[in-house]
Amino acid sequence: MDSADVCRALGISKRTLQTWRNNGRIPFSMLGGKVYFKESDIDELLQAGLKPKNK
Known part of the structure; x- marks a missing residue:
């Protein structure tokens, strides 16, 4: 997946990514x-219902 795909999947901005x-x-x-x-890494995040935490 490229950055645009991940941003769409997670509902985040390119800057957040x-x-x-x-x-x-x-x-x-x-x-x-x-x-x-x-x-598979992105699917794991979505299945867990978690997104990496921002500091």
Whole structure:
């Protein structure tokens, strides 16, 4: 999943997603300068009914 997909799935802004990445609240990978997220990681967040906490 790319950043736009994750923002839509979690109902968050791109800036919030960036903050979570910076704080290590959500796992991600970078390929060719683009950020990707495992769908399974996002599904786990949604199934748990939890979103990573902002500081």
